[in-house]
Amino acid sequence: MSSEKKSGYRKNFPLILTFIILMLVLFMLSLLLAYRFSTKYIENQFVSEKVNVLEQSIRPYNDFFQKKLPEVSYYNGYLDSATASNFVDTVLLEYPFVSKVVFYDSEVKNTPVTDGLNIGRFSFGPKSIYQFGSLVPMDSVKLFSRDNTHNFIAGDDFNALALKLVTYIESLDTSRVPSQDELFSNFSNVRSNKITYLNIPRMDDLKMYKTMMRRALNPQPIYQQDMLSFQLDPYKIKIINSRPLLYQYIKIEPLTYDPLETSSLYVTTEITLPGPFSDYKLYFISSKSFIDKEILSYFLPIALGVLLFYSILVLVAFLIYRNLNINQKMFKLQYDFMNNLTHEFKTPVSVIKIAGNNIKSASNLTDRELKLYGKILDEEADKLNGLMNKLLAFTQIENKAIQLNSEKVNITDFIESTVESHRLKHPDFDFTFDVSGFKSFVTDPVLLGSLFDNLAENAYKYSPIQRKRLHISARLIKGKVVFRFTDQGIGIPSSEINNIFKKFFRIQNQYNQNGSVGLGLAFCKELVNFMSGEITVKSKVDKGTEFKIVLPYND
Known part of the structure; x- marks a missing residue:
């Protein structure tokens, strides 16, 4: 975990902990008040409901x-x-x-x-x-x-x-x-x-x-x-107990009836019978444990309601926090993207400016110097053009602003041309491939070429000097074209696997110190989705990475 993330967690932890403690205190207080309310309500019901029992009984x-x-x-x-x-x-x-x-x-x-x-x-x-x-x-x-x-x-x-x-x-x-x-x-x-x-x-x-x-x-x-x-x-008189969960026993007793022993374990109340029975009363008695069951049955729905309310409250707070956190991350990603993009543009622009100033200030330039400066200007212009094309293509694909072209591609010739272009660019790049099960299929060669170029560039960039190797395999499996790009690079930590296809995301390592826009793998993901395919990755740190691409096969 990066020090930046740890710092963010340390900064937010006291606030989160304070909120959780506050919610727990309020929740427990609400439950306590709800239980007291339930107790008071059932006690009042014990006194008042005797009137209904009397009315129904008489x-x-x-x-x-x-x-x-x-x-x-x-x-x-x-x-x-x-x-x-x-x-x-x-x-x-x-x-x-x-x-x-x-x-x-x-x-x-x-x-x-x-x-x-x-x-x-x-x-x-x-x-x-x-x-x-x-x-x-x-x-x-x-x-x-x-x-x-x-x-x-x-x-x-x-x-x-x-x-x-x-x-x-x-x-x-x-x-x-x-x-x-x-x-x-x-x-x-x-x-x-x-x-x-x-x-x-x-x-x-x-x-x-x-x-x-x-x-x-x-x-x-x-x-x-x-x-x-x-x-x-x-x-x-037949006693009609309309509240059997409230009154455990109901008896008819003389008006003068008064039990000799009244235990604190029982709750009692009474009401006088009317008319010719006025010398008698209904005597109600329930054990406190019996009353507690009725209190609990009344309290539980309230408690569930309180729990639901605080759950919704905590969920809303979590969603707000997550939204703020996502916004903060997006802001940081965009900030890093602008910084990296500026650096990516600034480097070739600076080189072009230096070469231009040298040409401008020099009185005489030899043919060798002219060729050198021309090559520098051409290479840096290609870098700028490639960067602009990638940004434009990513935006167009993401917004479905381009159409998928269908052409028949000889897969062996296509891979060989990719290998040759990268060998010219990187003479130390050990590039191998194999094809089995098919010779050609219908696809968009431009988009497929962009996909191959990006994965090849990543394999070269994130491999140590002594292990700059990439093997591409192309096979027809169950009616699908399956490409595997296997390198021997530095690998990807398992904690970062789920993030590598996100826009502007960059793994912090020594290979990204000189700047990276963070669009390469996100661009590949969008390309594969646009071509109705799937892309997955397997990786081991310091062992290498394998990208698997599955595309529909049309001959």
Whole structure:
């Protein structure tokens, strides 16, 4: 590695290291903040999601209270024991939390009743009382009848709702129609684990009830009223755990339930059940390891998003750095190219100028001196012309500004002419060749000649004095023309093999001290590509180099 590259690495290393450390710190900080956010979010979810669990778990109760209970009013007080039994069977089947139902087949009269409630001329009492439930024996279904009055056990449920009915009738404003919510709330009574419901009479019947409280009517009316008392079991409520990955266990416990031991390894929360279940609560408990899994599952997508963001950020930074680095290298290559090109032009120009000045200042020149100066001027002019032609040809080929000419070339004659021209130019150049498999093929002789000349010049230039040898082989292999240029020069380091065909690239060695434009092998690469071929290279340092060129064969 050159000292220049090492210097560049040393200069950029602290900046790159600082950037990497800064990105790592920001990445770790982002992950920490994301994990804390995930933890806080899941903790808040643990507290707030219990409302959703409660709503879904008591949905059957809400359906029972808002839809099933009002069905009692559809019978207008004319439920009998058989119809009530069928109704209760449906309720017990659909709503398992209803454990037992007591049915009061009642009447409203304008005459006093022995068993029931008497307010003024208004009387309300049961004709018979039945109980239904899965655990009720068949001989215990009927609890009361007028034939057996000494067993009246209407109790608090009947009395409480009867008093509520009387209170409502006394305050009833008969000039307006009460709302359904108002009627529903006054004809039902919600107590702990129990709901008692009385069928809602028509508005005309309510007005008559109010009249019956003030005076006796003739004839004396009798109205049928049905009352049902539903006993509820909160432990039969089916708990719907809508967040099974958040709540490990959910139980129904009394409101006063408080575990004696609360471990820091568990997280708990609770919410009170509504209505008749208000003495109970949903109790939520999860182990911290269980919660940590939910935190992790929420955190991982965020972490992946953070990783993707910083990966893109680092990639963009890398691309910017690479672009700047490439631009810097291109600037250096172009700078070297201009310097070398200037030197390549300056040398023959200087020689021409010196020769011209000598001719100009000399009073008399011998024939020998004229020939010498003429030869110098001719050779330096050829150098300038060759350099200009190479630059022009490279630009034209690179921009596809020329056309490929097709001529039939005798390969032996072509190589011999190349060998002769280079032997004249370099008498110490040991040049050999061999041809097998074909005698001629169709190609562009000018471009092929430029390719041979460049590779031959490189072989001569980059070989020690005692090993200035080049062997060219030309073979027809599998329908392709294969040329191999094998020298015994200084070779190419393996670290530079991938760069030698790049424009303006020069290997730093003693053979390039006098200047090189860095276009020779790049020109060869463009030539081969333009001719629809391939060029590869194998090399060993201090052993030699072999360039392999494969061209299409057209006879």
